[in-house]
Amino acid sequence: MSTVNIAIDGPAGAGKSTIARMTAKQLGYIYVDTGAMYRAAALYIRENNIPDCEFENALENVDISLKFIDGVQRIYLDGRDVSELIRTPEISMEASRTSAFPAVRARLFDLQQKIARENNVIMDGRDIGTVVLPDADVKIFLTASPEKRAERRFKELSEKPDCPSYEKILNDIIERDYQDMHRETAPLKKADDAVTVDTTNLDLQESAEKIRRIIGERI
Ligand code: DC
Helix, strand or coil, rough: CCEEEEECCCCCCCHHHHHHHHHHHHHEEEEHHHHHHHHHHHHHHCCCCCHHHHHHHHHHCCCCCEEEEEEEEEEEECCCCCCCCCCCCCHHHHHHHHHHHHHHHCCCCCHHHHHHHHHCCCCCEEHHHHHHCCCCEEEEEEEECCCHHHHHHHHHHHHCCCCCCCHHHHHHHHHHHHHHHHCCCCCCCCCCCCCCEEECCCCCCCCCCHHHHHHHHHH
């Protein structure tokens, strides 16, 4: 029996992960956050000071795996749960930088396709509708203005100690957008057959409702 695959792509902070997680729960699908895989690879590269020219060899021997507990993804690096460790601004930037290397993308591509072959999934990332799952049943391109995305991230982080300034968050978002859109391999872009949802003027509930409607019309 073939599985149902839903691809959600878009820039950092557009709300992909929150909306995808909520929607997957409602549908009883698995939510796959591919950004976490790139973050885990970046953490490994950072922790082991691996130079760019050695990514291919180094990543061949590292085990990056996912477990889904009540539909929620945990990510493991050589058996160590790194789900929280990968959520720092430094790893965000390093994941954006290192994900431009074909050796890094090739290492994660098979894993992503295998999960989608074996499960009904909502998979989010940058190249899911264009490269990883070109035959996905539904493709959504979720976006919002950089200012709005920075504002949301700032609100999210403002309770925490060491919260970066709004300006720093906005600059990081603009830099990451540029890197993700301008790399040669699998850049962030809308698939021709994806539906664009701009959440700049929508709250979370409205965005999720819109996406549920789009999925409902196609499945
Ligand atoms: O979604 P995220 O912010 O956790 O992703 C971190 C970085 O990983 C992002 O800046 C680019 C890279 N990435 C990618 O190249 N392809 C994907 N499918 C997902 C993430």
